[in-house]
Amino acid sequence: MKKYIFFIATLCLIITSCTLDKTDYEAEINTEVTEYFEFEEALTISSATYKVSIETLNASFFKGYNEIHLKIIDTQTNESVKGLPITFLPILTDANGNKSSCPHLYNLEYNEEEAYYKGYVVFTSESDTTNNWQLYIDLQDEEVNTLNEVITVESQTNMNLNMTAFTGNDDEQYFIALIAPQSPGVSENDLVAGIYKYNQPTTSEGEFPDLSQYSYSKVEGYTLYLDPRMPEPSMGNHSSPNNQDLTQGEDGLYYGVVNYTMTGNWTLNFIFKNENGELIKGTEVSTDFTPGIEGEKSELYIDILF
Amino acid sequence: MNKIIVVISLLLVSWLQAQENTSTPDSLEVVVIVAAKKSKIETDLKMAVSVDEYLASSDNISFIKRGSYAWEPLLNNMSTERSVVTIDGMHLFGACTDKMDPVTSYVESNNLSEVEVKSGQEGSMHGSTVAGSIDLKRRSTPFGLVKKWKGDYQTGFEFNNNQFFNFGNVAYSSDKLVIDGSISSRKAENYNDGNNKEIKHSQYNKFNTSLGLAYKTGDLSSVRVDAIFDKAKDVGYPALPMDLSLSRALITSLAYKQFFEKGLIKVWDTKLYFNTIEHYMDDTTRPENLVHMDMPGWSTTYGFLSKINLKKDNYSSEIQLNAYDNLSIAEMRMYPQDRSERTMFAYSWPWVTTRYAGLSINNSWDITNKSQLNFGGSLGVNYNYSKYVEFNWIFHPGAPQEKTRYLPNLYANYQFHLNNFNASVGGGFGHRAPSVSEGYGYYIYNSFDRYDYIGDPNLENEISYEANVSVGFTYKNGSIQAKANYFYIQNYIIGRILSAGSPMNYQSVGVKGYTSLDYSTLFNFSLQAKYAILENLHWNGTLTYARGLDDNKNNLPFIRPLSYQTSLHFKHHKFGFLTSLNGDVEQINYSPEYGEDRTPSYTNCNISADYTFQIKNKKTVVQIGAENVFNNYYSTYADWGNIPRMGRNFFTSLKINL
Incomplete structure (x- = not known):
C-alpha cells in the first residue's frame, strides 16, 4: 500500500503545478489604483489661542475632490473646541499674482459625534513653482481669528478621482469631481460625483479676501447623463449595459451607477442638463461598434483607469 | 452503438449470472474475464481511429467540427451541455469557454475499451441529462490471466495531413496484481481540402498516457489506482480565431471493488477521483487578429461515486450515489495596441463552482422471457457558486451568488421480442441545470454566429419530456431496425440577442444572452439494416433524420439533415475489404438566426483493405485505405464556419499483438 500512497502523493505534486499562474484578481484591480481609507493629519496651523489640525485622506491634498476634517484645540485649555463658526477659503495665486479659488464649503459643519468640523474642497490644479495654494481659515469666537497657510496640492494618481472644469452653454463655470468609487471593480459601481458652479460676482473685487469673488455652490437638481466607453481602438467603442445617469442625492452629491465590463481605460462620457432639461454641456457619442478606431468622446468627459 | 448497449446488457447479465453460479473464491477472475470480452475501439473502415472518429460511427452522435481535432459530440442532435460525458463514470469538464476541449479530447482510443x-x-445514471450519456470506459485487464504479459503496438501514417501516430499498450496480470499501461502520440500537419488547398491552422500534436494498477486485497475485493495524462500542444482550430498552445489533463481515480457471493448485493464499487485540466488558447499564430488576447482556462473536479448491483431472480438493479465538485475558471486578458498601456482583464468564467450530488437507480425486470421492463431515475442536487458574482451582476443586477437546484429524472422502457420481431417503447422526464457558460459565462465569443454570449444565473432548469420507440425485424440473413425519439424540452436554453451591452471581442457583431425559450421540440429517427449477401460478404446501411424546432417553429441550429451511410464488407481468408459511402442531403432546415446557412449535399466514398498475418507467432494486421476517394470538396452542416473537410486521404496502419 505504501507504494500507492507514494504514487498518489507524487501525483498530487504534479497536479498542483499549473503551467500558467491564475490571475490574482484582487491584486489586479488594485495595480493602477491607490485607495485611501484613513483620514490623517495633513496640516497643523496654530494661532495664539487655537491649534487647527486638518485631516484628509492619506494626509495629503490632491487635485480634485478632498474631504477635510478640522480639529480645533484651545491651546490654553488643551481641549477640543466645539461648535465654533469656522470658515474655510482656498486661494490660488498664479505667476501674475492673480487670485482665484475653487469649489469649497465656506462654512464648515460641526460634527458632534466625531468632534470635528467637516468640509470639502475641489482643487482645480496642482501646486507648482508658479501656482500656489493658500488656505484661509477664520475662527470666530469673541473676535475673528484668521489663520492662513500655504499648502501643497499634489496630483491625483488615482484616475478614478479625476475632475473636469468647463464653461457651460449658459456661460457659467462648472466643476465635476469624481468622489467614488476609488477602486472600481469589473461590476456595477456606485458612481458619486460632486458638481459645483462658480457664482459669478456682480461687483468688482473689493479688499482681499472679498468673498463675493470666491463664491461657489453645489449645482442643484441637474442631471448628468452617463455613457461609459472604452476608448482603446481595439475595443471598438465598447460600452456596458445597465448604467444609471447621475442625479442629485439628499446630501447634494450626484449619484449614478456605472458598469465596467473589464479593467483598463474607460471614458465616462457625459451630457449635462439643467433642471429644465436644457443642455449645459456634452455631446452624444456614437454607439456604433468600430473595432480598430479609437472611441470618440463627448465634449464633456472624464477618463478613468483601473 | 446499439451493438455496444447490447454487449453491455449481455455483459451485465452474464456477469450477474456468473456471480450467481460461482461460489468459489475464483469468482472475481471469472467475472472480470467475462467483462473483458469487449468490443474494440475501431470502426469497420479503420482499425486505428481517434475517439472522435469512433463515436462518429454511431447513428445518434454527430459532431460540431472546428478543425481536425477535438470534435464536439452532439448526442441526439443536442450540444454537450445537454449530455453527460464521463470517463468510467467520472465527471470532468473542459476548461475552454469556446468548447475546444470536449471531454472526449482528453482520452485516446488505445486507453479505452469501449x-x-x-x-x-x-443516461441519467451519472448525472442529470436531457440528451443522454456517453461513458468512456477505460481498459482494465482482469486478474490471473494465463498469459501474464500482453501488449500491442500500432503505428500508422495518413497522407493528407502527414499524420503519424504510434500507440503502445502493455498489460501485466497476476493473481494479485494487474498493471495496465498505455502510451500514444499523434502528430499531424495541416490538411488539404477537396480542392487541394491547404487548410491553415489545422495541425495538432497529442500525447496521451495512462497507467492503472490493481491489487487484489482479498478473494472478492480489489483496489485500483488509475491515472491518465493527456497533453495537446500546438493545436490549430481553423474555424476559430484562436488556436491552442497547450492543454493538459490529469485524470486520476482510486477505486475499491467488493464482490459478494451470497445475498441480494452482488457488487459494491466505490471510487474517489480527481482531475485537473489546464487549457491555454493562443492567438499569436494569427497575426491578422486586431487584438492580442490571452485566454487561459482551468477546470478542477473532485468526485466520488459508489455503486451497488443487486439481483434477485428475474430482477436486477443498479443503485449509485455520485457527487462531484468542479471549479471552472476562465480568464480573458486583452492587450491594447499600444502595449505600454494597461491590459484589459475580465473573467469569462468568474470562478464558478458546481457541486452535484445525486442518487440514481436503474432497474431491469424480466417480466417473461419475451419481455423486459427497464425503469429508473435519479434525484440530484445541483449547487452553483460564482465567486466573482459582480461580473454576472453587470447584465443581471442582483442575481444570486449561490443557486441550488433539484434535478429529478425518470424513465421507463418496455422491451418485447417475439420470434423475428422486437419492439420497445419508452418515455422519460428529466431536469438539467444550466452549464457554467449558460449560467455564468461572460462575453464568451461564439465565432459561428459572431456574438458574445452572456450567462444568466437565474435561468430555469431545462425540463425534458421524451418518448422513444423502436421496432426491429430479423429474417434469415438480414435484419432491419427502426428507432425514433421525440423530445419536448421546456425552458430550452439558447442565446438570444440582447438589446443591452455592446460587443467586447472585436470580431463580434453583438451580445447574446442565454435565455429560456418556452419550449422546443426535437425528433430523431434512424433506420439500420444489415444483410449477409454471402457468408463473407456483408452489407450495412443506416439512414438518419432529425428535426428540431423552437417555440416559434423556427429551426434549431446544428440539426443533422437526412443522412445515409452504406458499406459493403468482404472477407476472404486473411484479406478484408471494405467500401463505404456516406453523406448528407442538402440542409434545408437551417437556422440563419444562429449563423447557419444552407449547406449543400455531399457524398463521400471510402475504401480500405487489410491483411492479417503472423510475425513470429504474433498476430499482425496491416491496413491501407482511402477516405474521400473522389477528393470531393465539401463541408457539413456542423462544420464551424463552413470550414471545408479533408480531401482525399490515404491511410496506412500496422498493428502487432505482442
Missing part, C-alpha cells in the same frame, strides 16, 4: 452511449433519460 464507449457506452445511452439515449435520453436512460
Whole structure:
C-alpha cells in the first residue's frame, strides 16, 4: 500500500503545478489604483489661542475632490473646541499674482459625534513653482481669528478621482469631481460625483479676501447623463449595459451607477442638463461598434483607469 | 452503438449470472474475464481511429467540427451541455469557454475499451441529462490471466495531413496484481481540402498516457489506482480565431471493488477521483487578429461515486450515489495596441463552482422471457457558486451568488421480442441545470454566429419530456431496425440577442444572452439494416433524420439533415475489404438566426483493405485505405464556419499483438 500512497502523493505534486499562474484578481484591480481609507493629519496651523489640525485622506491634498476634517484645540485649555463658526477659503495665486479659488464649503459643519468640523474642497490644479495654494481659515469666537497657510496640492494618481472644469452653454463655470468609487471593480459601481458652479460676482473685487469673488455652490437638481466607453481602438467603442445617469442625492452629491465590463481605460462620457432639461454641456457619442478606431468622446468627459 | 448497449446488457447479465453460479473464491477472475470480452475501439473502415472518429460511427452522435481535432459530440442532435460525458463514470469538464476541449479530447482510443452511449433519460445514471450519456470506459485487464504479459503496438501514417501516430499498450496480470499501461502520440500537419488547398491552422500534436494498477486485497475485493495524462500542444482550430498552445489533463481515480457471493448485493464499487485540466488558447499564430488576447482556462473536479448491483431472480438493479465538485475558471486578458498601456482583464468564467450530488437507480425486470421492463431515475442536487458574482451582476443586477437546484429524472422502457420481431417503447422526464457558460459565462465569443454570449444565473432548469420507440425485424440473413425519439424540452436554453451591452471581442457583431425559450421540440429517427449477401460478404446501411424546432417553429441550429451511410464488407481468408459511402442531403432546415446557412449535399466514398498475418507467432494486421476517394470538396452542416473537410486521404496502419 505504501507504494500507492507514494504514487498518489507524487501525483498530487504534479497536479498542483499549473503551467500558467491564475490571475490574482484582487491584486489586479488594485495595480493602477491607490485607495485611501484613513483620514490623517495633513496640516497643523496654530494661532495664539487655537491649534487647527486638518485631516484628509492619506494626509495629503490632491487635485480634485478632498474631504477635510478640522480639529480645533484651545491651546490654553488643551481641549477640543466645539461648535465654533469656522470658515474655510482656498486661494490660488498664479505667476501674475492673480487670485482665484475653487469649489469649497465656506462654512464648515460641526460634527458632534466625531468632534470635528467637516468640509470639502475641489482643487482645480496642482501646486507648482508658479501656482500656489493658500488656505484661509477664520475662527470666530469673541473676535475673528484668521489663520492662513500655504499648502501643497499634489496630483491625483488615482484616475478614478479625476475632475473636469468647463464653461457651460449658459456661460457659467462648472466643476465635476469624481468622489467614488476609488477602486472600481469589473461590476456595477456606485458612481458619486460632486458638481459645483462658480457664482459669478456682480461687483468688482473689493479688499482681499472679498468673498463675493470666491463664491461657489453645489449645482442643484441637474442631471448628468452617463455613457461609459472604452476608448482603446481595439475595443471598438465598447460600452456596458445597465448604467444609471447621475442625479442629485439628499446630501447634494450626484449619484449614478456605472458598469465596467473589464479593467483598463474607460471614458465616462457625459451630457449635462439643467433642471429644465436644457443642455449645459456634452455631446452624444456614437454607439456604433468600430473595432480598430479609437472611441470618440463627448465634449464633456472624464477618463478613468483601473 | 446499439451493438455496444447490447454487449453491455449481455455483459451485465452474464456477469450477474456468473456471480450467481460461482461460489468459489475464483469468482472475481471469472467475472472480470467475462467483462473483458469487449468490443474494440475501431470502426469497420479503420482499425486505428481517434475517439472522435469512433463515436462518429454511431447513428445518434454527430459532431460540431472546428478543425481536425477535438470534435464536439452532439448526442441526439443536442450540444454537450445537454449530455453527460464521463470517463468510467467520472465527471470532468473542459476548461475552454469556446468548447475546444470536449471531454472526449482528453482520452485516446488505445486507453479505452469501449464507449457506452445511452439515449435520453436512460443516461441519467451519472448525472442529470436531457440528451443522454456517453461513458468512456477505460481498459482494465482482469486478474490471473494465463498469459501474464500482453501488449500491442500500432503505428500508422495518413497522407493528407502527414499524420503519424504510434500507440503502445502493455498489460501485466497476476493473481494479485494487474498493471495496465498505455502510451500514444499523434502528430499531424495541416490538411488539404477537396480542392487541394491547404487548410491553415489545422495541425495538432497529442500525447496521451495512462497507467492503472490493481491489487487484489482479498478473494472478492480489489483496489485500483488509475491515472491518465493527456497533453495537446500546438493545436490549430481553423474555424476559430484562436488556436491552442497547450492543454493538459490529469485524470486520476482510486477505486475499491467488493464482490459478494451470497445475498441480494452482488457488487459494491466505490471510487474517489480527481482531475485537473489546464487549457491555454493562443492567438499569436494569427497575426491578422486586431487584438492580442490571452485566454487561459482551468477546470478542477473532485468526485466520488459508489455503486451497488443487486439481483434477485428475474430482477436486477443498479443503485449509485455520485457527487462531484468542479471549479471552472476562465480568464480573458486583452492587450491594447499600444502595449505600454494597461491590459484589459475580465473573467469569462468568474470562478464558478458546481457541486452535484445525486442518487440514481436503474432497474431491469424480466417480466417473461419475451419481455423486459427497464425503469429508473435519479434525484440530484445541483449547487452553483460564482465567486466573482459582480461580473454576472453587470447584465443581471442582483442575481444570486449561490443557486441550488433539484434535478429529478425518470424513465421507463418496455422491451418485447417475439420470434423475428422486437419492439420497445419508452418515455422519460428529466431536469438539467444550466452549464457554467449558460449560467455564468461572460462575453464568451461564439465565432459561428459572431456574438458574445452572456450567462444568466437565474435561468430555469431545462425540463425534458421524451418518448422513444423502436421496432426491429430479423429474417434469415438480414435484419432491419427502426428507432425514433421525440423530445419536448421546456425552458430550452439558447442565446438570444440582447438589446443591452455592446460587443467586447472585436470580431463580434453583438451580445447574446442565454435565455429560456418556452419550449422546443426535437425528433430523431434512424433506420439500420444489415444483410449477409454471402457468408463473407456483408452489407450495412443506416439512414438518419432529425428535426428540431423552437417555440416559434423556427429551426434549431446544428440539426443533422437526412443522412445515409452504406458499406459493403468482404472477407476472404486473411484479406478484408471494405467500401463505404456516406453523406448528407442538402440542409434545408437551417437556422440563419444562429449563423447557419444552407449547406449543400455531399457524398463521400471510402475504401480500405487489410491483411492479417503472423510475425513470429504474433498476430499482425496491416491496413491501407482511402477516405474521400473522389477528393470531393465539401463541408457539413456542423462544420464551424463552413470550414471545408479533408480531401482525399490515404491511410496506412500496422498493428502487432505482442
